[in-house]
Amino acid sequence: MNQLEKLKKAVNEFLPTSIENLQGYLSIPTVSAQNKSISETVEYVVAMIKDLKGEVKVLDDLGGNPVVYAFFAAGDQGDASKTLLFYNHYDVQPPEPLNEWDSNPFEPTIKDGKLFARGVADNKGDLVARLSAIKALQKVEGGVPCNIKFLIEGEEEIGSPNLEPYLKKYRELFQADACIWEFGGKDDKDRISMVAGIKGMAYMELTCIGAEIDMHSSVGAYVDNAAWRLVLALGTMKNQQNEILVDGFFDGIKEPTESEKQVVANLPFDEKAIARLYGLKRALITSRKGVDPREAMVFHPTMTICGLESGYTGEGAKTVLPKKAMAKIDCRLVPGQDPNYIFECIKKHLLVHGFDDIEVKLINGQKAYRSSFHHPFIDHVIQAAKEVYKNDVILAPNSAGTGPMYIFGEQLCLPIVSTGVGWAGSKAHAPNESIRLQDFEEGIVYIAYMLTGFSDALTEKKDTVVIKK
Amino acid sequence: MNQLEKLKKAVNEFLPTSIENLQGYLSIPTVSAQNKSISETVEYVVAMIKDLKGEVKVLDDLGGNPVVYAFFAAGDQGDASKTLLFYNHYDVQPPEPLNEWDSNPFEPTIKDGKLFARGVADNKGDLVARLSAIKALQKVEGGVPCNIKFLIEGEEEIGSPNLEPYLKKYRELFQADACIWEFGGKDDKDRISMVAGIKGMAYMELTCIGAEIDMHSSVGAYVDNAAWRLVLALGTMKNQQNEILVDGFFDGIKEPTESEKQVVANLPFDEKAIARLYGLKRALITSRKGVDPREAMVFHPTMTICGLESGYTGEGAKTVLPKKAMAKIDCRLVPGQDPNYIFECIKKHLLVHGFDDIEVKLINGQKAYRSSFHHPFIDHVIQAAKEVYKNDVILAPNSAGTGPMYIFGEQLCLPIVSTGVGWAGSKAHAPNESIRLQDFEEGIVYIAYMLTGFSDALTEKKDTVVIKK
Numbered sequence: 022m023n024q025l026e027k028l029k030k031a032v033n034e035f036l037p038t039s040i041e042n043l044q045g046y047l048s049i050p051t052v053s054a055q056n057k058s059i060s061e062t063v064e065y066v067v068a069m070i071k072d073l074k075g076e077v078k079v080l081d082d083l084g085g086n087p088v089v090y091a092f093f094a095a096g097d098q099g100d101a102s103k104t105l106l107f108y109n110h111y112d113v114q115p116p117e118p119l120n121e122w123d124s125n126p127f128e129p130t131i132k133d134g135k136l137f138a139r140g141v142a143d144n145k146g147d148l149v150a151r152l153s154a155i156k157a158l159q160k161v162e163g164g165v166p167c168n169i170k171f172l173i174e175g176e177e178e179i180g181s182p183n184l185e186p187y188l189k190k191y192r193e194l195f196q197a198d199a200c201i202w203e204f205g206g207k208d209d210k211d212r213i214s215m216v217a218g219i220k221g222m223a224y225m226e227l228t229c230i231g232a233e234i235d236m237h238s239s240v241g242a243y244v245d246n247a248a249w250r251l252v253l254a255l256g257t258m259k260n261q262q263n264e265i266l267v268d269g270f271f272d273g274i275k276e277p278t279e280s281e282k283q284v285v286a287n288l289p290f291d292e293k294a295i296a297r298l299y300g301l302k303r304a305l306i307t308s309r310k311g312v313d314p315r316e317a318m319v320f321h322p323t324m325t326i327c328g329l330e331s332g333y334t335g336e337g338a339k340t341v342l343p344k345k346a347m348a349k350i351d352c353r354l355v356p357g358q359d360p361n362y363i364f365e366c367i368k369k370h371l372l373v374h375g376f377d378d379i380e381v382k383l384i385n386g387q388k389a390y391r392s393s394f395h396h397p398f399i400d401h402v403i404q405a406a407k408e409v410y411k412n413d414v415i416l417a418p419n420s421a422g423t424g425p426m427y428i429f430g431e432q433l434c435l436p437i438v439s440t441g442v443g444w445a446g447s448k449a450h451a452p453n454e455s456i457r458l459q460d461f462e463e464g465i466v467y468i469a470y471m472l473t474g475f476s477d478a479l480t481e482k483k484d485t486v487v488i489k490k
Numbered sequence: 491m492n493q494l495e496k497l498k499k500a501v502n503e504f505l506p507t508s509i510e511n512l513q514g515y516l517s518i519p520t521v522s523a524q525n526k527s528i529s530e531t532v533e534y535v536v537a538m539i540k541d542l543k544g545e546v547k548v549l550d551d552l553g554g555n556p557v558v559y560a561f562f563a564a565g566d567q568g569d570a571s572k573t574l575l576f577y578n579h580y581d582v583q584p585p586e587p588l589n590e591w592d593s594n595p596f597e598p599t600i601k602d603g604k605l606f607a608r609g610v611a612d613n614k615g616d617l618v619a620r621l622s623a624i625k626a627l628q629k630v631e632g633g634v635p636c637n638i639k640f641l642i643e644g645e646e647e648i649g650s651p652n653l654e655p656y657l658k659k660y661r662e663l664f665q666a667d668a669c670i671w672e673f674g675g676k677d678d679k680d681r682i683s684m685v686a687g688i689k690g691m692a693y694m695e696l697t698c699i700g701a702e703i704d705m706h707s708s709v710g711a712y713v714d715n716a717a718w719r720l721v722l723a724l725g726t727m728k729n730q731q732n733e734i735l736v737d738g739f740f741d742g743i744k745e746p747t748e749s750e751k752q753v754v755a756n757l758p759f760d761e762k763a764i765a766r767l768y769g770l771k772r773a774l775i776t777s778r779k780g781v782d783p784r785e786a787m788v789f790h791p792t793m794t795i796c797g798l799e800s801g802y803t804g805e806g807a808k809t810v811l812p813k814k815a816m817a818k819i820d821c822r823l824v825p826g827q828d829p830n831y832i833f834e835c836i837k838k839h840l841l842v843h844g845f846d847d848i849e850v851k852l853i854n855g856q857k858a859y860r861s862s863f864h865h866p867f868i869d870h871v872i873q874a875a876k877e878v879y880k881n882d883v884i885l886a887p888n889s890a891g892t893g894p895m896y897i898f899g900e901q902l903c904l905p906i907v908s909t910g911v912g913w914a915g916s917k918a919h920a921p922n923e924s925i926r927l928q929d930f931e932e933g934i935v936y937i938a939y940m941l942t943g944f945s946d947a948l949t950e951k952k953d954t955v956v957i958k959k
Contacts (some may be wrong), residue, residue, distance in 0.1 A: 066921060239889075239891050249794075252724045253725055299701040302714075314712040318712065332818070375730060375844045384807045422706070
């Protein structure tokens with residue numbers, strides 16, 4: 022039996038225990054947005070790590086929900102000169118709307134080979150899979166093949182507002198040679214989908230207050246309408262071709278490299294499947310404009326209205342001239358863009374266009390991050406995945422989603438790849454979130470197997486890396 | 491004691507009974523939007539009319555809430571060749587938001603000489619005042635000086651959707667020489683404020699549906715955003731100068747006559763008082779543009795956004811790309827404009843500008859109406875008001891508000907003036923709606939006194955009218 026087979030066997034033997042651990046973890050409703058069950062969850066995580074004889078520290082001296090640090094030293098046969106860092110978060114999205122769940126979101130339920138619960142795909146399943154991989158290596162190899170660290174935070178679902186100070190203060194503690202990010206999984210054709218980066222975000226709220234009270238709509242003949250003011254202001258920020266018209270918005274964007282472009286040109290993309298999935302009423306914007314949707318997804322920043330609110334929105338007619346109007350705007354950023362600068366550009370744009378009556382608030386700002394494709398770690402995670410999954414592996418330069426990856430890249434200067442145990446139907450953030458138990462099992466094996474070759478991969482090619490970075 | 495003094499004395503004597511009648515009427519929560527207490531209210535109205543020996547018919551053969559017809563034949567001393575019609579409605583606005591009321595909206599409360607209750611100013615107080623005027627004339631003169639009719643409907647607050655068929659079928663029944671409309675009162679300087687017309691309305695809902703489900707906002711890179719589509723569509727309909735850009739919107743507008751213009755130029759208007767009242771954050775649109783706000787109020791059509799709704803509008807950030815966006819638009823129309831034509835213009839405008847993904851629904855359409863200023867009835871109501879109130883009387887060609895006046899004008903071909911017992915602080919449609927008891931008493935006297943000269947006024951100048959109409 023080769024090493025991979027031994028790992029598979031071991032994982033399969035203790036799989037029921039892993040699932041049980043995961044179910045216990047999922048039973049805790051760790052909703053960070055509602056500040057629920059934080060200390061109970063931290064205790065559970067600490068116990069799982071101690072069970073595997075890991076060293077653990079609960080960091081809470083800088084405010085926010087505690088950050089859990091875990092350390093597993095390389096075993097006697099291992100290479101203590103190399104360290105891999107796992108990033109995970111123990112908090113989950115709110116489960117609402119509850120009536121759209123087929124089972125209780127915090128009573129983990131197995132059905133048709135799938136495990137349903139809030140947070141199972143994002144991101145509790147991945148932490149348990151990674152800890153189970155360590156267990157497998159301890160059983161098969163007598164220890165782990167390199168140093169392994171974990172950073173497990175509790176505020177990812179609310180934008181990681183307190184993470185940066187922890188990473189700055191504890192930079193030495195978390196120092197590593199490479200990082201495996203929190204999420205990932207299989208696509209709709211069961212190909213392994215990974216990303217080596219993430220888009221940034223500038224999430225803003227625009228508010229126009231025209232008066233102190235709602236008025237009868239007949240005064241629209243001479244009184245400003247906050248809703249019109251907001252609509253007209255937004256109308257200057259984008260055109261019908263979906264082009265962003267804010268001066269400075271595109272400043273500093275780093276052009277993707279040739280290898281990134283090549284990878285993106287080869288990403289799978291099924292427009293019809295997407296149209297079916299969402300029930301779209303019109304062709305994709307990119308198709309209408311003759312733009313490659315894969316390029317748009319990975320390389321283009323966006324500006325999306327996430328919410329609009331003003332006046333009367335009930336049934337029928339109410340003739341009110343609203344005192345206030347509000348819009349929520351989500352800009353997805355690419356490397357080189359700075360959320361604070363984008364915020365300033367939008368404020369300036371509004372002033373220049375005569376909208377000094379519109380206030381802008383930056384709610385959430387995160388920079389984008391892309392790891393260099395030329396790091397041997399990147400090749401290693403892909404190669405290991407091909408061997409374990411026996412399927413295509415698709416690595417995008419960055420996801421269209423967002424996370425605190427930039428902070429890691431900046432503070433720890435290391436390559437990052439995101440991979441996990443999700444599937445195309447995981448429904449992260451939505452009702453009936455799930456993972457497939459087979460993906461969970463395979464994911465444990467994959468992490469364990471990837472770890473066995475990690476140190477060698479980095480040692481062999483170290484020189485190349487330095488030159489190319 | 492002259493006639494006016496006799497009427498004053500009589501009204502003052504039975505005032506407590508009138509207030510009691512009104513309080514009973516106000517205790518019934520006749521909220522048409524919620525279909526509440528309709529038959530109970532109709533019974534109460536019928537009883538009040540029968541108490542005064544009026545003839546009454548409850549018309550309900552054409553659907554909707556019943557329309558009450560009342561008739562008081564001219565007394566022995568009166569002139570049965572002339573008929574005055576009163577228009578009232580027995581329904582009221584919803585009382586919400588309830589927590590902003592200082593007393594229960596359906597437990598009429600007297601405080602500091604004011605009577606507080608939902609519907610007291612709009613429009614239950616006026617009906618009781620008019621019936622009390624008839625009572626005063628019966629006591630002082632032994633009967634009423636001309637024929638008097640009432641049309642009291644129960645759907646004014648929901649746009650009078652069923653009134654036109656009743657007026658068409660029962661045109662003969664409601665035929666009259668002139669009409670006193672439902673509302674009016676004193677302005678902030680206690681001048682008597684009347685209108686001889688009303689603006690029309692086209693209230694529309696615009697909806698964009700981009701998909702069947704809400705999406706993660708990261709797909710904004712290639713998927714249409716319903717909120718952006720709606721915002722951009724609205725942005726083509728008005729500019730920053732508050733000018734309406736819809737082709738055809740101004741078609742057919744009847745230019746105001748010279749006398750209407752003169753009257754409007756002399757209307758009182760206190761920009762500072764308005765800014766204080768509403769707590770406005772910017773100068774009036776009209777001031778910025780150098781337009782007379784009185785002209786805008788009376789002669790210019792408007793297009794107001796009454797409501798906007800899309801996606802996430804709660805606290806903080808939710809990164810959603812909403813499947814749907816909705817706007818409510820209220821266009822106030824002037825004579826010559828047709829709500830159905832406006833509706834067609836807006837639909838066409840959206841198509842021409844590339845917004846075939848936006849659906850428009852006409853929720854409420856009413857034409858504007860203006861009585862000719864050259865009718866002796868107009869002079870008479872003003873003259874009588876000056877004599878009773880001993881204060882300035884301001885008659886505007888039309889109000890900025892809306893009502894079913896056009897149907898009356900078209901079906902019954904008669905001059906219409908609106909006057910009532912409200913005051914500047916009445917807060918119709920808002921919490922803590924009130925009338926002042928002194929205004930109520932004066933209003934009864936005014937209606938009674940106006941009725942005594944009605945027949946003569948019309949007879950003397952009848953010829954002039956026919957020519958000028």
